Amino acid sequence: MAGLRTRAGSLCAAGLLAAQIAAAVADDGTNLSATPTTDEIVLQNGSRILGTVTATRDGVVTVETEFAGTLKIAQDKIQSMQTREAVVMKLRDGTVVEDQQVVVQDTELVLPPSLVPAAPYSLADLAVMNPQPWELGDGYRWTGLASAALTIEDGNTDTEEFDYKLESVWRSLRDRFTAKMVGEVDEANGVKNAENWKANGKYDYFLKDPTYYTGMVGAAEADKFADLDLRYYIGPYLGHQFYEEPVLTLSGEVGAVYVNENFIVADDKEYPGLNWTANATSNILGGDSRLYFDHNGILNLDDASDLIMNTTFGLAFPLMFSIEAAAEVLLEYDSGVPPGVEEMDQTYRFRVGYTW
Incomplete structure (x- = not known):
């Protein structure tokens, strides 16, 4: 009888030990x-x-x-x-x-x-x-930005400055639509000293190798104080997405455009042009900030001394919710401006906007 109890106790102890080992293995977490x-x-x-x-x-x-x-x-x-x-x-x-x-x-x-x-x-x-559904080939992803910068100064000099920027992108696995518009209206002591705007529309179609795409661009702009009543251009291009990672997104495009320029005083002109763009963004500074670089150029193929280049350098960072602030520098060069108009315009801007 005593031997039976001893054997039963041994079996019970062995069962408890096995249970402890099983629990230890479960807690170890190495068995994925x-x-x-x-x-x-x-x-x-x-x-x-x-x-x-x-x-x-x-x-x-x-x-x-x-x-x-x-x-x-x-x-x-x-x-x-x-x-x-x-x-x-x-x-x-x-x-x-x-x-x-x-x-x-x-x-x-x-x-x-x-x-x-x-x-x-x-x-x-x-x-x-x-x-997201668009990444599986269903529909489009819509992103955009709407921002403005307003400066009002009263006193010895009454100044009102208003800058705006709108951007919207619709992207699918097959293609992409982009629309942009920027403008500026400045006034000092009741007299305007800046009034300009630019609008741009693009369509990209991604090829079998999705790092390459082809597309069509159309753009228009006006600048009253640069004697430009209206400039518009349209044409096809070939683009390449060199990198597409958060630390660096880089793309470039080259194409041909037809350009028509109407001036307020100077003689109007039209010409075939070589068009190129370069765009880059990076989160290398961290904290959800974004460095960005946008460049666009047009070379007059009838007159190589006639060159247009617009470049923007900027740093954007989130404030709260979907509100974004940005500091940027705009360099606008046009060697074909009428006499008496500066070839280079420089703008330093701080703006606040809503992103989606």
């Missing part, structure tokens, strides 16, 4: 194949982060944590990862994987062979988690 109770990321240095993965985009994984708020982690710093809920994943080669947990083991993205029977994917191949 088990269904987690929270999203988990293990970094290359061994650090373990628990929270909720909310986004993966532009090579960065965003995770909400209780101990440190929102964390942004570069994909190349992650050794393993698993989400507790199924998501939609879009890979860099265009493959879309639906209703699957994000599972990463030893930097490799684990996917069902029935869905992706090709060679293994790395975490770097995950472009977007839960992509």
